[in-house]
Amino acid sequence: MKIYCARHSGFCFGVKRAIRMAMDAMQKYKSVYSLGPLIHNRDFVAELEKKGIRIIEDINELKNSDYTVIIRSHGIKPTILAKLKKKGVNIIDATCPKVRRAQLYVEKLKQEGYFVVIVGEKDHPEVRGLLGYAGENSAIYSEGIELKHRKIGVVPQTTLDFEHFYHAVKTLLPKVTEMKIYNTICDETILRIKEALAIARKVDIMLVIGGKNSANTTRLYQICKSFKPAYHIESVKDIKKNWFKGVKRVGITAGASTPDEQIAKVVNYLKNIKT
Ligand code: SF4
Numbered sequence: 001m002k003i004y005c006a007r008h009s010g011f012c013f014g015v016k017r018a019i020r021m022a023m024d025a026m027q028k029y030k031s032v033y034s035l036g037p038l039i040h041n042r043d044f045v046a047e048l049e050k051k052g053i054r055i056i057e058d059i060n061e062l063k064n065s066d067y068t069v070i071i072r073s074h075g076i077k078p079t080i081l082a083k084l085k086k087k088g089v090n091i092i093d094a095t096c097p098k099v100r101r102a103q104l105y106v107e108k109l110k111q112e113g114y115f116v117v118i119v120g121e122k123d124h125p126e127v128r129g130l131l132g133y134a135g136e137n138s139a140i141y142s143e144g145i146e147l148k149h150r151k152i153g154v155v156p157q158t159t160l161d162f163e164h165f166y167h168a169v170k171t172l173l174p175k176v177t178e179m180k181i182y183n184t185i186c187d188e189t190i191l192r193i194k195e196a197l198a199i200a201r202k203v204d205i206m207l208v209i210g211g212k213n214s215a216n217t218t219r220l221y222q223i224c225k226s227f228k229p230a231y232h233i234e235s236v237k238d239i240k241k242n243w244f245k246g247v248k249r250v251g252i253t254a255g256a257s258t259p260d261e262q263i264a265k266v267v268n269y270l271k272n273i274k275t
Pocket of ligand 1: 012013014015073074096097098099158159186187188189256
C-alpha cells in the first residue's frame, strides 16, 4: 500500500511557538497555568499536565499573584486580559501573531464605526476572543443573519477555509451598502487544505489525524470526506484494519495541533499493514 503523507500537516507556527513559550515558562516559574488547554490534542495536553502545566478555565481560579498564566495561541478577550493584569499575575502571552493581527483589524473596524461580522465557529476560543474586540456592535456569521446595519466589516477566523468565507461574503453583500473585508485566513490553513485536497484526489482513502475537539482537524476531515472515504482519528489506536481491504493508496494529513510523533506512529503502523 502506498502512503502519501502531507508535508503541511501537524503543528503550525503558532502552536509551536505557544508550546515553546510554555516550556520556557516551566523552566523559569513555579506555578504555571494555561488558560484552557494549550492545544486541542488530549494526549499532548495530558503530557504537558504531567510536566506541571495546569489548566484553568476561569481566571477566578487564580488566587495568588505569584502564578504564571499562559494565554494560548487562540488569544483571549481584551476584558479577560485586563482582569489578568489587574490580578497582578505573570502573563505569558502566546497569542499567535496572526490571530493578534485579526484582533487588531477587528478593533480598527469597531473604531471606524463598522458593524463587525466574524465568520467562524461560534464556540471557538479564537472567535470568542475576536468578538471581545468587536464589542456589542457585532455578530457571528450565520446563514440567516439579520443585519440591522448597512455598513459592515467582515473578518474570518484564521483557520477558516476559503470556500466557506466566499460563501459568507456572497451572502452578506446584497444586505449591505458598505463592506470592508480583512482576509485574516492563515497561510498555513490554506496550504494544509490545498495539499490535503491534492492528496485526497489521488488516493483511495484518507486518514485525518488530530483531536476530535480540534476545529481545524474536523474541517480538514470534512473537506477530505467530500472527495474520498475519510476517517478522523486521534491516534493509531483508532485505526481499524478492515478500512484498508483492497486499498492501494492511502493519504494522511493532520491538524495544526497534532504532534509529529502521532503522525509518525500512524505512518509506521500503515507500513506494516497487509491489504
Ligand atoms: S493556524 Fe495560523 S493563525 Fe492559527 S495558530 Fe496556527 S499559525 Fe497561528
